[in-house]
Amino acid sequence: AQKVTQAQTEISVVEKEDVTLDCVYETRDTTYYLFWYKQPPSGELVFLIRRNSFDEQNEISGRYSWNFQKSTSSFNFTITASQVVDSAVYFCALSDSGAGNNRKLIWGLGTSLAVNP
Amino acid sequence: DGGITQSPKYLFRKEGQNVTLSCEQNLNHDAMYWYRQDPGQGLRLIYYSQIVNDFQKGDIAEGYSVSREKKESFPLTVTSAQKNPTAFYLCASTPRGTANYGYTFGSGTRLTVV
Numbered sequence: 001a002q003k004v005t006q007a008q009t010e011i012s013v014v015e016k017e018d019v020t021l022d023c024v025y026e027t028r029d030t031t032y033y034l035f036w037y038k039q040p041p042s043g044e045l046v047f048l049i050r051r052n053s054f055d056e057q058n059e060i061s062g063r064y065s066w067n068f069q070k071s072t073s074s075f076n077f078t079i080t081a082s083q084v085v086d087s088a089v090y091f092c093a094l095s096d097s098g099a100g101n102n103r104k105l106i107w108g109l110g111t112s113l114a115v116n117p
Numbered sequence: 118d119g120g121i122t123q124s125p126k127y128l129f130r131k132e133g134q135n136v137t138l139s140c141e142q143n144l145n146h147d148a149m150y151w152y153r154q155d156p157g158q159g160l161r162l163i164y165y166s167q168i169v170n171d172f173q174k175g176d177i178a179e180g181y182s183v184s185r186e187k188k189e190s191f192p193l194t195v196t197s198a199q200k201n202p203t204a205f206y207l208c209a210s211t212p213r214g215t216a217n218y219g220y221t222f223g224s225g226t227r228l229t230v231v
Contacts, residue, residue: 033216033217033219035219037222042224043205043207043224043225043227044207044222044223044224044225045207045209045220045222046222047219047220047221050218050219091159091160093219095215095216095217095219103148103165103167103214103215103216104150104162104165104175104216105216105219105220107159107160108159109158109159110159112157
């Protein structure tokens, strides 16, 4: 069965620290997609990144970077030089085509990140 | 700008009442979803619809109902059978009925039973 695990429930850092949010997934399929979303205090989920299972290149977008490792089934998210505005809940999600059913995302429980000034 | 509009932002309901949460999208997306989020919890799927006039139950459909009469609209009714409806409700959509593209979310409706 498909599953996404975000072992870190809450993380607290001081501004300018680097922080890594972990995401481990389970799937039997060879074709799948992984996502990260940010949920700020306002509540709306904001899309951050989509990665397919055939592309293991790491991605960098400004202060954000993602490390995808199929060997360990992990898709970790690093924020460099964190800022107070990064305080949010971050969700990792998986979409796969197992049995032809890829109609919904499988979500982790989220990691609440607090960046303190 | 294209997006998903959820209304109202805040909703108060008396016990025993049905209430309907609105979700409208102008993205021309085929599939739409309703999620419930409780404080400190993840997202739990209530219902989803891949096409007009068709929808499927999610993990926690009991006490909820939906309709999909138009592609743009996917309203959620919280019925009196839902024993603990106080929560944050999120609507989402995705093109072509596949989650492989990820979801676009609305800004949510916070429902409180008084």
